[in-house]
Amino acid sequence: MTDNLVTLLLDKSGSMAACHEATIEAVNTYLDGLKKATRTLFSLVQFDTVGLERTCVRTPIAKAPRLNHFNYMPRGGTPLVDAAVKTIHAVEASLSEFAFKPKVVVAIQTDGHENSSTEYVMGDLHQLIKEKMAEGWQFLFMGCGIDAYDQARYMGISTCDTMAYNPTAESSNAAFAASASNTVAYLSGVQGNVSYTTAQRQAAGDKHWDTASVGKVQPDAAGPTKAHVQYRSKQKKSLIDDVTL
Numbered sequence: 001m002t003d004n005l006v007t008l009l010l011d012k013s014g015s016m017a018a019c020h021e022a023t024i025e026a027v028n029t030y031l032d033g034l035k036k037a038t039r040t041l042f043s044l045v046q047f048d049t050v051g052l053e054r055t056c057v058r059t060p061i062a063k064a065p066r067l068n069h070f071n072y073m074p075r076g077g078t079p080l081v082d083a084a085v086k087t088i089h090a091v092e093a094s095l096s097e098f099a100f101k102p103k104v105v106v107a108i109q110t111d112g113h114e115n116s117s118t119e120y121v122m123g124d125l126h127q128l129i130k131e132k133m134a135e136g137w138q139f140l141f142m143g144c145g146i147d148a149y150d151q152a153r154y155m156g157i158s159t160c161d162t163m164a165y166n167p168t169a170e171s172s173n174a175a176f177a178a179s180a181s182n183t184v185a186y187l188s189g190v191q192g193n194v195s196y197t198t199a200q201r202q203a204a205g206d207k208h209w210d211t212a213s214v215g216k217v218q219p220d221a222a223g224p225t226k227a228h229v230q231y232r233s234k235q236k237k238s239l240i241d242d243v244t245l
Helices: 012-034 081-099 121-133 148-155 171-186 198-203 226-233
Strands: 004-011 041-047 051-060 105-109 138-144 161-166
Touching: 004 012, 004 081, 012 041, 012 105, 012 138, 012 171, 041 081, 051 081, 081 105, 081 121, 105 171, 121 138, 121 148, 138 148, 138 171, 148 161, 161 171, 161 198, 171 198
Parallel strands: 004 041, 004 105, 105 138, 138 161
Antiparallel strands: 041 051
């Protein structure tokens, strides 16, 4: 029997200060929910323009540290693409240390859109996520107070695995509880994916859910384009270092 590997990439940019308390409580609810998954190793990576902060790395879920005002302090901008690409690469590199192939779940949370990346463009992230999904990885995307579906399509994540939640304490808790519940169900073999239900979205105050768009992924809209090439040529020095998990 092999271990499960779950990674949460958590936005701690300055705008998250508006839902600081709600996020701390919600992440701790998420951790409590994940404890129902046996043999699960958990990594928590926080990101902003200052860097990628590893709160814990492949820690048995029962021992994962809880979030508080000392280890979660919003600041800086939102280098979503750089942070996601580097985190996914780090998870990929860590798989070589497993004797057997684990189930991999990566959850990404943010309250805003990309605004600070300097090394990668959205096309890079889109392609990387498509590749990892083809290998069996599961991705969840939680957007706090934004149209998460619009963002997720450009990232390459299906709308089925996306949620746009309200930044209130109740809705934040509901969103993270749903993410934990779906992850546990997938890891335990009860269901074949981590997709959210309509009821879970309603509980999280999701006002952007459109059943007509279920399953749609923006077809290579985030792939390399002339605009992306121009953007890449103007990139500055990396704002955040690589991360090892």
